[in-house]
Amino acid sequence: xxxxxxxxxxxxxxxxxxxxxxxxxxxxxxxxxxxxxxxxxxxxxxxxxxxxxxxxxxxxxxxxxxxxxxxxxxxxxxxxxxxxxxxxxxxxxxxxxxxxxxxxxxxxxxxxxxxxxxxxxxxxxxxxxxxxxxxxxxxxxxxxxxxxxxxxxxxxxxxxxxxxxxxxxxxxxxxxxxxxxxxxxxxxxxxxxxxxxxxxxxxxxxxxxxxxxxxxxxxxxxxxxxxxxxxxxxxxxxxxxxxxxxxxxxxxxxxxxxxxxxxxxxxxxxxxxxxxxxxxxxxxxxxxxxxxxxxxxxxxxxxxxxxxxxxxxxxxxxxxxxxxxxxxxxxxxxxxxxxxxxxxxxxxxxxxxxxxxxxxxxxxxxxxxxxxxxxxxxxxxxxxxxxxxxxxxxxxxxxxxxxxxxxxxxxxxxxxxxxxxxxxxxxxxxxxxxxxxxxxxxxxxxxxxxxxxxxxxxxxxxxxxxxxxxxxxxxxxxxxxxxxxxxxxxxxxxxxxxxxxxxxxxxxxxxxxxxxxxxxxxxxxxxxxxxxxxxxxxxxxxxxxxxxxxxxxxxxxxxxxxxxxxxxxxxxxxxxxxxxxxxxxxxxxxxxxxxxxxxxxxxxxxxxxxxxxxxxxxxxxxxxxxxxxxxxxxxxxxxxxxxxxxxxxxxxxxxxxxxxxxxxxxxxxxxxxxxxxxxxxxxxxxxxxxxxxxxxxxxxxxxxxxxxxxxxxxx
Amino acid sequence: xxxxxxxxxxxxxxxxxxxxxxxxxxxxxxxxxxxxxxxxxxxxxxxxxxxxxxxxxxxxxxxxxxxxxxxxxxxxxxxxxxxxxxxxxxxxxxxxx
Numbered sequence: 001x002x003x004x005x006x007x008x009x010x011x012x013x014x015x016x017x018x019x020x021x022x023x024x025x026x027x028x029x030x031x032x033x034x035x036x037x038x039x040x041x042x043x044x045x046x047x048x049x050x051x052x053x054x055x056x057x058x059x060x061x062x063x064x065x066x067x068x069x070x071x072x073x074x075x076x077x078x079x080x081x082x083x084x085x086x087x088x089x090x091x092x093x094x095x096x097x098x099x100x101x102x103x104x105x106x107x108x109x110x111x112x113x114x115x116x117x118x119x120x121x122x123x124x125x126x127x128x129x130x131x132x133x134x135x136x137x138x139x140x141x142x143x144x145x146x147x148x149x150x151x152x153x154x155x156x157x158x159x160x161x162x163x164x165x166x167x168x169x170x171x172x173x174x175x176x177x178x179x180x181x182x183x184x185x186x187x188x189x190x191x192x193x194x195x196x197x198x199x200x201x202x203x204x205x206x207x208x209x210x211x212x213x214x215x216x217x218x219x220x221x222x223x224x225x226x227x228x229x230x231x232x233x234x235x236x237x238x239x240x241x242x243x244x245x246x247x248x249x250x251x252x253x254x255x256x257x258x259x260x261x262x263x264x265x266x267x268x269x270x271x272x273x274x275x276x277x278x279x280x281x282x283x284x285x286x287x288x289x290x291x292x293x294x295x296x297x298x299x300x301x302x303x304x305x306x307x308x309x310x311x312x313x314x315x316x317x318x319x320x321x322x323x324x325x326x327x328x329x330x331x332x333x334x335x336x337x338x339x340x341x342x343x344x345x346x347x348x349x350x351x352x353x354x355x356x357x358x359x360x361x362x363x364x365x366x367x368x369x370x371x372x373x374x375x376x377x378x379x380x381x382x383x384x385x386x387x388x389x390x391x392x393x394x395x396x397x398x399x400x401x402x403x404x405x406x407x408x409x410x411x412x413x414x415x416x417x418x419x420x421x422x423x424x425x426x427x428x429x430x431x432x433x434x435x436x437x438x439x440x441x442x443x444x445x446x447x448x449x450x451x452x453x454x455x456x457x458x459x460x461x462x463x464x465x466x467x468x469x470x471x472x473x474x475x476x477x478x479x480x481x482x483x484x485x486x487x488x489x490x491x492x493x494x495x496x497x498x499x500x501x502x503x504x505x506x507x508x509x510x511x512x513x514x515x516x517x518x519x520x521x522x523x524x525x526x527x528x529x530x531x532x533x534x535x536x537x538x539x540x541x542x543x544x545x546x547x548x549x550x551x552x553x554x555x556x557x558x559x560x561x562x563x564x565x566x567x568x569x570x571x572x573x574x575x576x577x578x579x580x581x582x583x584x585x586x587x588x589x590x591x592x593x594x595x596x597x598x599x600x601x602x603x604x605x606x607x608x609x610x611x612x613x614x615x616x617x618x619x620x621x622x623x624x625x626x627x628x629x630x631x632x633x634x635x636x637x638x639x640x641x642x643x644x645x646x647x648x649x650x651x652x653x654x655x656x657x658x659x660x661x662x663x664x665x666x667x668x669x670x671x672x673x674x675x676x677x678x679x680x681x682x683x684x685x686x687x688x689x690x691x692x693x694x695x696x697x698x699x700x701x702x703x704x705x706x707x708x709x710x711x712x713x714x715x
Numbered sequence: 716x717x718x719x720x721x722x723x724x725x726x727x728x729x730x731x732x733x734x735x736x737x738x739x740x741x742x743x744x745x746x747x748x749x750x751x752x753x754x755x756x757x758x759x760x761x762x763x764x765x766x767x768x769x770x771x772x773x774x775x776x777x778x779x780x781x782x783x784x785x786x787x788x789x790x791x792x793x794x795x796x797x798x799x800x801x802x803x804x805x806x807x808x809x810x811x812x
Contacts, residue, residue, distance in 0.1 A: 693808065700736045 019101040022128045025109050028090045028136065029126065029175050035083035035168035039076045043162035046072035050158060072161050080164035081147035084171065088140035095133050103129065104565045106245060108181050115184075119240055127181035127244060131566045134379060134559075135178035135311055138386045142303045143171050145522040149394050150295040152518035153401055163203060163293065170196035174304050178311060183232045183242040186312075190228065190276065193305045194221050200300060201292040213291035220285040224275015228312075231268035234261065248318045248569065255322050257577055266319055266326025269312060270333065277309025279367060280337040283360045284642055290352040294397030297352060302359045302393050303386035310363070310382050313370040317570035320370070324578065327371050328471060331462065334367025335475040335482075340639070342485035346492070347635035349621065350417045351396045354493050358443070359389055361482060365458050368479060372472065373574045374461035376537070376563035381458055383559075384450035384533045388442040391526035395436035398515035398523065399497060402429060406504055406511035414505075418621040419493065424502035428512040431520045433498045435527040440494050442530040444487035444606055447547055447599040450534030455483060456598045457539065463585035463594075468578050473586045480598075487602045491609035496618060499610075503620045541591040547599075720761035727754035741792050741802040745785075752781050 049072070106129035114124040147167060154163050170193060177189025194217075202214030232242060238254055238261060239247050255262040273279070278286035289301045300306070313320055313330055320327045338361045345357035362385050369378035402425070403416035414421050426433040442449035445456060463476040502509055514520065537559035542548050548556075564571075585594055618624075627633040634640070690701070727750055734747030756774045763770030796802050 693810075694805075696736055696739075696804070703732055703736060 020098050020103050020107055020128075022094050022107055022109065023097065024090060025094070025126050025128055025179065026111060028087045028094075028140070029172065029179060031083040031087045031090075032168045032172040032175065035079050036165050036172060038079050039161050039165035039168055042072045042075055042079075043159070043165050046070070046158075046161050076161045076164040077151050080168060081144060081151065083168060084140060084144040084147045087171070087175075088137075088144045091133070091136045091140045094128065095137055098128075098130070098133055106132075106181075106566075108245065110181070120236065120242070122182060122184045122242060125181035125185065125243075126179045128179070129566055130562050130564075131311070131314060131379065132178050134383065134562070136175060138383055139171060139174050139178065139304050142386050142390050142526075143174075143299060145525055146295050146299040146303070146390060146394065149298075149397070149519050149522040150293075152516045153295050153397055154293060157293075159203065163200075166196055166199050166203070167296070167299070170200065170300060170305070174308075177308055181244055183235065183244070186315075187228065187232065190272075190308060191225065193300070193308065194218065194225075194276070197221075197289065197300050197305055200296040201289045203292050203296070207291075210291035213285075213288040217285040217289050220282050221275045224272045224282060227268040227271025227275070229272075231265050231272065234265050234268065238265075244315065248316075251318045251322060252569070252573065255319070257322055257573070258324050259322075262319065262323040263325045266316075266323035267329060269316055269319065270326060270330055273309030273312050273330075273367075274333060275309075276312075277306050277363045277367070278360050279309070279333050279364065280340055283337060283341065284645060286360055287353055287356040287638070290350070290356050294352065294393060294400055297356070298390045298393030298397065301356065302389040306359065306363055307366065307382045307386070310366040310370055310378050313367070314375045314379055314567070317370070317373075317375050317567045318573070321373065321570035321573040321577075327373065328469075329371070331368050331371025331465075331475055332471070334364040334369075334371055335462075335478040336364070337361065338364025338368065338482040339478045339485070340364075342482045342489065344635055344638045345489040346485065347627070347632055349419050350415075351399065351419050351422075351493060351497060352393075352417055354419075354489060355389070355392055355396055358392075358486065358489065361486060362389065362443070364482070365455060365479065368462050368475060369458040372461050372465040372475075373570065373578075374458065375567040375570065376560045377454070377457045377461050379563060380537045380559050381454040384442070384454040384530070387450060387526055387533045388439040388530040391435060391439040391523060391530055392443070394519070394523055394526065395432050395439065398429060398432045398519050399425060401515060401519070402512050403504065405513065406508040409511040410505075410507045412505065412508060415621055419496040420618055420621040420624055421503055422497045423500045423504075423618065424498070425512065426498040427502075429498075429514045431514060431523060435520075435523040436498070437494060438527040439530050440490045441606070442534075443490055445483055445598055445602040446487075446606065447595070448531070448534070448553075450530050450532070452595075452599055452602075453534035453538060453542075456595060457537070459483065459598065460585065460591065460594060461581065464581040464583070466586045467582050476586055483598065484601060484605050487605035488609045491606045492613045495610050495613040499614060500618065503618065505620075539591050542595055545592045545595075547592065547595050717761055717765070721758060724754045724757040724761065727751075727757065739803050739805050741795070741804055744804065745788050745792065749781060749785070752777055 049070075106127045108125050108127050110123045110125040112124050113121060115122040147164075150163065150167065154160055157163060173189045173192025173196060175189070177186055177193060180186040180189060198214045198218040200214075201217050202211040205211045205214075235247060236242055239250055241247065251262075255265075275282045286301055286306065290297055292301075320330065341357045341360035341364065345354050345361065348354045348357060362381070366378045366381050366385070369375070369381060399422065400416050403422065407414050407416055438449065442451040445452045459476065459479045462472055462479050465472040466476065502512075504512065515523075535553050536555050538548055538553050538556055540556050543551055543553055543556045584590055589597070627636045637643075690697075731747045731750035731754060734750065735744050738744055738747065756777055759770040759774045759777075792802060795807065799806055
């Protein structure tokens with residue numbers, strides 16, 4: 001046995017072994033943290049220097065690209081993406097090692113006892129199994145690409161080092177979330193990514209609006225965290241432990257199927273997932289979160305953090321399988337969110353807002369999948385979505401970058417993110433154009449792009465859940481409607497941004513340019529992944545048909561089989577209590593027929609949508625007016641949900657707080673305290689009247705006292 | 716005989732007390748304190764006839780202490796008078812809060 005092997009077995013609390021010996025899992029977690037520390041120190045140094053410059057009276061320009069880049073600029077360029085690359089390679093090594101073995105029990109690496117209080121013992125332990133490894137692959141892989149992209153995107157920002165520090169810290173917490181072997185570890189990651197999300201949304205905190213968006217994200221997430229905490233309390237009360245393995249093994253015995261406890265736990269977990277994954281009704285923070293730098297939107301608010309809710313449901317699959325009401329609620333929330341967000345995306349003009357609502361909608365799809373028990377399908381869509389949505393966001397970032405430069409060059413105060421100001425960018429940014437079309441076709445669900453396989457699998461599973469209740473037929477219809485809307489709004493985005501005539505303006509046009517290599521290379525890699533990413537989980541029947549090139553596509557049902565050990569017990573419960581999935585969708589047809597219908601419809605919508613949007617006359621934002629009335633106005637204003645929340649939740653809460661402050665606190669509490677003080681002082685004043693300082697007075701009082709005593713003695 | 720002696724003692728004591736409380740002249744107050752002491756002495760002497768010789772012993776002690784006290788007290792009063800040029804106690808308020 002090697003030295004490392006000795007060390008790790010020595011550390012292992014319970015080593016399931018089975019031939020899989022993870023290579024330095026702790027280091028994967030530690031690397032981004034070290035990156036955070038290093039970049040954080042550099043950020044502090046550059047912050048102090050910047051403050052000195054400001055005090056010296058120099059105006060802070062757009063970085064200092066000409067006068068030799070200081071170390072605080074050049075070091076993060078290597079540290080930030082560097083630690084991610086090493087972490088990714090380590091994860092890849094582990095992943096490949098796990099490919100070769102049949103692992104039925106998760107491997108747990110316990111490092112130290114984090115808390116030991118009475119009956120609760122929590123280990124600082126990492127869990128490596130199929131689910132956590134696939135999440136780690138997405139987090140480190142897509143994360144690395146986005147770090148590289150950020151080098152080009154954030155180059156001129158004065159907070160460059162701070163940006164990479166936050167980004168590394170985010171990856172550290174995200175890895176904690178997916179690698180933790182118990183609920184408290186996961187919760188640390190859960191809160192940590194929330195913190196980093198807050199820090200990065202409000203990265204340009206000088207802008208009041210952006211700082212407020214960060215606060216909104218943080219506060220809305222607290223509601224979800226309440227649910228997660230409640231679920232953890234209940235789990236501890238019932239199981240006496242918070243370790244995944246122990247809970248999920250004991251769950252079928254401890255929790256009755258469909259019982260109150262199981263349902264309550266599932267619903268509280270769902271509340272946590274809703275908050276983090278931006279589902280109805282707590283989705284409102286995600287569109288606002290677009291205030292952060294665009295690569296942040298790609299990494300945190302599209303590819304990784306917001307999928308934590310899906311991960312949570314997949315991880316706790318046993319608990320949801322035991323609570324049919326909870327699982328149905330997950331699916332319903334997902335379907336409602338998917339459709340609702342897709343409708344809003346139809347009428348948005350901010351390129352990032354469209355993508356934000358698209359993300360909310362796609363997360364809804366994942367919720368549908370895990371809600372109907374198709375955990376592998378949910379994780380599959382999570383993965384492919386990470387590829388194509390990160391690509392879309394990064395592409396949008398490249399567009400915004402270029403637009404910003406062009407508008408900045410001529411000091412035009414137009415919105416660099418408004419698609420009405422773009423148009424015809426294809427000629428200036430061919431790589432971005434091409435890669436984003438790949439992602440658009442992927443998200444629209446056109447064969448053979450990744451989204452076709454993952455999204456249609458979800459629709460398929462929702463449809464074939466129909467025997468379990470009429471609800472699923474409705475959800476199925478909603479899912480199909482959402483898929484069509486998705487194809488349309490994404491086509492609209494592409495056509496408005498890249499096609500037609502350019503609306504940026506004569507003076508600005510020469511300044512439009514393709515993004516630098518550090519940005520286009522990640523786009524290219526993600527584009528490739530957006531195509532081939534779906535091929536890892538091709539259903540057998542599809543693979544044999546024309547859609548699989550009659551068996552040419554490499555793998556069949558690989559992800560389903562990969563995820564089997566993680567979801568086996570949940571699937572067993574489901575099979576026993578609910579029954580198997582139907583062989584066909586509610587409206588007839590098997591895999592292949594629906595595959596053909598779906599891809600045909602998606603392609604049709606893309607083509608018709610392109611024609612429709614292309615024929616419409618679009619004017620720059622300053623010359624066009626907001627929709628006057630009707631559905632368009634409703635969608636343009638996002639169904640007035642923010643206004644509704646403001647009127648019925650935020651303002652009453654503020655009013656209540658103001659009442660508590662003005663009356664309960666200032667009048668009642670402060671009044672009581674002040675009254676006690678006033679009364680004491682009054683007594684003191686009265687007592688001080690007797691203390692004249694004249695000896696005669698005292699003598700007189702002594703005499704009176706003596707006389708009184710004498711009187712008492714005598715009479 | 717005892718009753719008259721005790722009544723006289725009481726009268727003297729009350730006069731002394733009243734003097735201390737009412738008058739503001741330090742020397743008069745001082746004299747009144749002496750009056751109180753001697754009123755007590757009178758009671759001691761009167762009662763010693765019935766109780767024992769101890770009362771008369773106490774009287775000697777009191778007279779001794781009173782003599783010493785008179786010496787100190789008068790010295791203080793003279794000293795104060797030199798400073799303030801008055802012996803009215805109302806003016807002696809330097810240490811009053």
